Amino acid sequence: MKKVTTILVLLIFSMSMTMGSAKLMAQPANDLIANAINLVNEPIPYNEASVNFPAATNTNDATTGSGCIVSHEGVWYKFTATNTGSVGAGIINPSGATVIFFEGPATGVTSGTQLTHVNQASNPCALGATANIQTTVGTTYYIYMRNLVVSDVIINISNAILLPPNDLIENAINLGNGPIPYTESLVNFPGATNTNDNTSAGTGCAVSQAGVWYKFTATKVGIVNAGIINPDGAVVIFFEGPATGVTSGMQLTHVNQGNNPCAANPLASIQTTIGTTYYLYMKNNIVSDVGINTSTTFQAPENDLIENAINLNGLEDYFEEDIHFLLATATNDGGQQGGCNTQNTPGIWYKFTAGTDGQVVGGLSSGPGNSAIIFFTASDENAQSGADLTWVDQPTNLCDTNNLTSIQAISGTTYYVFVGSADAYANFSINLSGILSTTENTQIEFEYYPNPVINQLHFSSKSSIDNIKIYNLIGQQVLNQNINNISGSIDMNHLSKGMYLAEITAEGKSRTFKIVKK
Secondary structure, X not given: OHHXXXXXXXXXXHHHHHHHHHHHOOOOOOOOHHHOXXXXXXXXXXXXXXXXXXXXXXXXXXXXXXXXXXOOOOEEEEEEOOOOOEEEEEEOOOOOOEEEEEEEOOOOOOOHHHOEEOOOOOOOOOOEOEEEEEOOOOOEEEEEEEOOOOEEEEEEOHHHOOOOOOOOHHHOEEHHHOOOOEEEEEEOHHHOOOOXXXXXXXXXXXXXXXXXXXEEEOOOOOEEEEEEOOOOOOEEEEEEEOOOOOOOHHHOEEOOOOOOOOOOEOEEEEEXXXXXXXXXXXXXXXXXXXXXXXXXXXXXXXXXXXXHOEEOOOOOEEEEEEEEHHHOOOOOOOOOEOOOOOOOOOOEEEEEEOOOOEEEEEEEOOOHHHEEEXXXXXXXXXXXXXXXXXXXXXXXXXXXXXXXXXXXXXXXXXXXXXXXXXXXXEEEEEEOHHHOOHXXXXXXXXXXXXXXXXXXXXXXXXXXXXXXXXXXXXXXXXXXXXXEEEEEEEEOOOOOXXXXXXXXXXXXXXXXXXXXXX
């Protein structure tokens, strides 16, 4: 009998020690509703091991008047849905378990009395180790969990959180669209997938985990920095690849520079090369802000200043695509006479002198409310600021936003064209065929290829070609070559990437056309 009594005492002592040890463990960090764990900031699905339910209190837990009264001690989780979907929560080793979803204010909740029960069939106000709800966009949900023993929990909110818009490489956010520097708050890294993210080890850096993507094409040599503000398992890596058509990480190559390691790191930086398109991979375990500074890698348009206005003389039509208006400035642009002052409006400039009276029409791809095309006159083609210009006061040349503008030009008059857009990129075209002189209108039958050109530009004509001159967009002659044949080629390999104007002369006639150098 004495032996049995001893065993019972030891058993009771062991049980009390076990229960006591659970109580002695740290109180759960999310014991209070005010400290509910925000699941949006956690890995998805959310798994938590050894939750110390027995050490929880019922401080402010009571949900009186909520449609479901709970009064026992428990722990709390919360999230705000950004998508409609099913969310499930469960306790792995249930013993007297309760799992119930409530909804309430997004912030400021300190008591269960501020909550309302989510009245759905799979979320009963009763004991149960699991519960499920269908979410509503914008609603903040609170999850109450109670158990008699230490246990693991799992909560999957993946269906209720909208995927980041740049989850796929093909949807990489173009940093050229600004703002510069680029900042983004609360990037939903946990909601990202690894769909087509994998980069081959053969590219110099293999990544396989879910992340988000950004991209840009450098138009200037510079340093680009990128970082995740609140890192948790953060990875930031630059790759390079084709400018368009990228749908998989397998198309990319790691930028092998010292500050861009193929490793977990919340920060990375690279030096850019003109014309290269870069892809930026970012991964983090929790929702966080990001910052990316591309300010030194984008070149302002060559004709940003009036003094560098592109000369359109001799052209019938002129077309320029993907002009980076985001980088345009208003330096020396304002102060025009005649009742139209562009003042602090950023824009770019073109110029021409009319060979004869006629119409000139300019158009911009941006919407009418986001565009401005305004014609001015000048005493000559050497204007240095807006103060040297006078507005052309004609009904079709408004001093206002517009994406299609025309004037009736006067022979011998010099005109400057101001072009601005609120869009980051836009295309501009202008037709000058109506003001070409008789000599300019006598066209040469001429063919040339390829355009864009990388090295050799080939050409042919029915007439003997005397000479070809190449000009950059600010009117500087960069190549002058005598041909004296009906066909031939010129080497443009030494020229920088960009747009050029080529003027050919044959039998006393001339013609100007646009060439893009890749």
